[in-house]
Amino acid sequence: MTKLRAQIDDLADSTLLVGKTWGAALRDRAMSPTRWLAPIVQRAARVPTPPVNSSPHRVVYTRGSMRLLHFEPTQRRHATPILFVYSLINRYYILDFLPGRSLIEFMRDQGFDVYAIDWGTPGELEEQLTWDEALGGLIRSAVQWTLRVSGAEQLTLYGYCMGGTMALAYAALYPRELRNFVAQATPVDFHEGGIFTTWTRPDYFNVDSMVDAHGNVPIDLMESGFSMMAPVQRLTKWLEVFRRVDDPEFVTTFLAMEAWAADNVPFPGELYRQYIKDCYQENNFFHGRMVVGGRTVDLANITCSLLTLIADKDTIAPPPSSLALAAKVGSQDQTTMRFDVGHIGLSTSSKGPKLIWPKIAAWLAERSK
Amino acid sequence: MIDERPPKNLLTHLLLAIGWLTDARSRPGRVFGRLERAGTGLFDRLGTSPRFLKLAGGGLELGFLLRRSMNQSAEAWLHLLRAPTVRDVQTMRTQLRRLGDRLEVTQTQLELALAALARVEAELARTPRETP
Numbered sequence: 468m469t470k471l472r473a474q475i476d477d478l479a480d481s482t483l484l485v486g487k488t489w490g491a492a493l494r495d496r497a498m499s500p501t502r503w504l505a506p507i508v509q510r511a512a513r514v515p516t517p518p519v520n521s522s523p524h525r526v527v528y529t530r531g532s533m534r535l536l537h538f539e540p541t542q543r544r545h546a547t548p549i550l551f552v553y554s555l556i557n558r559y560y561i562l563d564f565l566p567g568r569s570l571i572e573f574m575r576d577q578g579f580d581v582y583a584i585d586w587g588t589p590g591e592l593e594e595q596l597t598w599d600e601a602l603g604g605l606i607r608s609a610v611q612w613t614l615r616v617s618g619a620e621q622l623t624l625y626g627y628c629m630g631g632t633m634a635l636a637y638a639a640l641y642p643r644e645l646r647n648f649v650a651q652a653t654p655v656d657f658h659e660g661g662i663f664t665t666w667t668r669p670d671y672f673n674v675d676s677m678v679d680a681h682g683n684v685p686i687d688l689m690e691s692g693f694s695m696m697a698p699v700q701r702l703t704k705w706l707e708v709f710r711r712v713d714d715p716e717f718v719t720t721f722l723a724m725e726a727w728a729a730d731n732v733p734f735p736g737e738l739y740r741q742y743i744k745d746c747y748q749e750n751n752f753f754h755g756r757m758v759v760g761g762r763t764v765d766l767a768n769i770t771c772s773l774l775t776l777i778a779d780k781d782t783i784a785p786p787p788s789s790l791a792l793a794a795k796v797g798s799q800d801q802t803t804m805r806f807d808v809g810h811i812g813l814s815t816s817s818k819g820p821k822l823i824w825p826k827i828a829a830w831l832a833e834r835s836k
Numbered sequence: 837m838i839d840e841r842p843p844k845n846l847l848t849h850l851l852l853a854i855g856w857l858t859d860a861r862s863r864p865g866r867v868f869g870r871l872e873r874a875g876t877g878l879f880d881r882l883g884t885s886p887r888f889l890k891l892a893g894g895g896l897e898l899g900f901l902l903r904r905s906m907n908q909s910a911e912a913w914l915h916l917l918r919a920p921t922v923r924d925v926q927t928m929r930t931q932l933r934r935l936g937d938r939l940e941v942t943q944t945q946l947e948l949a950l951a952a953l954a955r956v957e958a959e960l961a962r963t964p965r966e967t968p
Contacts, residue, residue: 474846481847511847527948529941531934590930591923616948665884671893673900680900680907695883699875703858710855712848 544578
């Protein structure tokens with residue numbers, strides 16, 4: 468009798484939860500399936516909210532919506548600090564995913580003094596943010612504050628995805644304080660950029676009209692672009708979670724990933740306009756024709772040690788797009804590492820702490836004395 | 837991370853049942869799998885079809901132009917009535933948030949400066965003063 472009552476209570480609670488969740492999603496006109504399904508899966512699996520982005524840190528500098536975060540190691544073993552530059556699409560904390568599955572946490576535990584740029588949520592004031600201000604203002608300030616706080620003279624710039632492209636452009640314009648550069652899943656030859664190269668062709672996509680209409684690129688437009696890459700799988704991947712809903716570890720990792728993927732931010736408009744034109748449409752970045760603040764971005768100016776990380780199953784920065792970097796830079800000390808994962812897998816895969824990150828840390832340790 | 841499997845509730849059973857019905861190892865799942873592959877193929881073709889992309893791009897552009905002119909006229913009316921627009925309120929909110937961030941970071945930077953000052957003072961205290 469008690470068991471039956473508990474089951475009825477459970478059914479009532481579940482119905483209430485489904486009603487509340489779907490009501491809220493409907494009210495917000497949510498496009499992401501995460502908003503519709505995550506609370507239901509979380510309740511069914513009886514797992515707590517995934518503890519993403521939980522490494523302790525402090526904010527050492529801020530400018531506009533950008534914040535520079537410091538992840539201090541318990542015992543510092545390397546003189547050269549690492550500064551992570553993440554993409555303006557989604558949030559930086561994919562690099563600080565879950566405890567035990569966090570690249571930032573791993574590097575910090577290896578004794579590196581770690582810093583990361585959090586671009587924050589761009590607002591009205593970022594609509595006019597240009598590449599010149601992002602590189603010469605924001606990233607340059609972040610580099611200077613990293614050096615100041617860590618007491619080092621040079622650092623490792625660690626770029627990921629579009630953040631890697633921005634960091635490469637920065638390194639080409641301001642190469643002096645760089646000891647090492649890590650380019651993780653970074654698109655370089657944009658005419659090898661897969662489906663995005665096709666979709667952003669000037670005869671299909673008028674970037675000017677979008678930026679003029681919206682200022683910053685709104686979240687739902689960014690989301691619908693990514694959804695169109697695999698619209699069926701975007702829904703059916705949830706069925707795999709249903710099948711494994713009694714596996715708390717799998718559900719926690721999945722929900723953490725979905726929470727991050729759904730945490731989109733608007734893309735600064737003017738920066739997006741030049742990104743699409745100079746990178747995807749004209750491929751000026753690759754051919755050394757991109758002009759930022761009156762100066763040409765020439766990747767040959769990069770002479771520091773370079774590590775290129777390739778995800779073999781990457782569809783956002785396909786391997787040919789990233790592999791093109793090696794021939795463009797002036798670095799004598801170059802290493803390329805390839806891993807059998809996808810774009811995000813380099814930072815979140817269970818292979819990360821076992822197979823991928825120890826190799827990166829070892830490469831960096833040799834060059835961070 | 838998490839080792840113990842919690843007891844199943846009704847929702848768990850329901851989701852497991854939906855999962856089973858769409859699993860390739862079950863008969864309905866095999867039908868579902870065929871539909872999924874067909875859907876994927878269709879979207880793949882659409883996503884690379886020049887005609888569709890041209891049409892979708894044209895539609896988007898039209899929408900952007902419409903939005904731009906609507907925003908401009910709405911803001912012009914609100915300004916005429918001396919009422920704040922959504923953009924004005926958002927800008928104010930952003931500025932307030934940033935003020936909070938600046939305060940937080942000023943505190944951190946002051947702590948860093950004090951730590952540096954303490955180091956210099958300790959260094960000076962250690963160095964014996966030269967007497968003339």
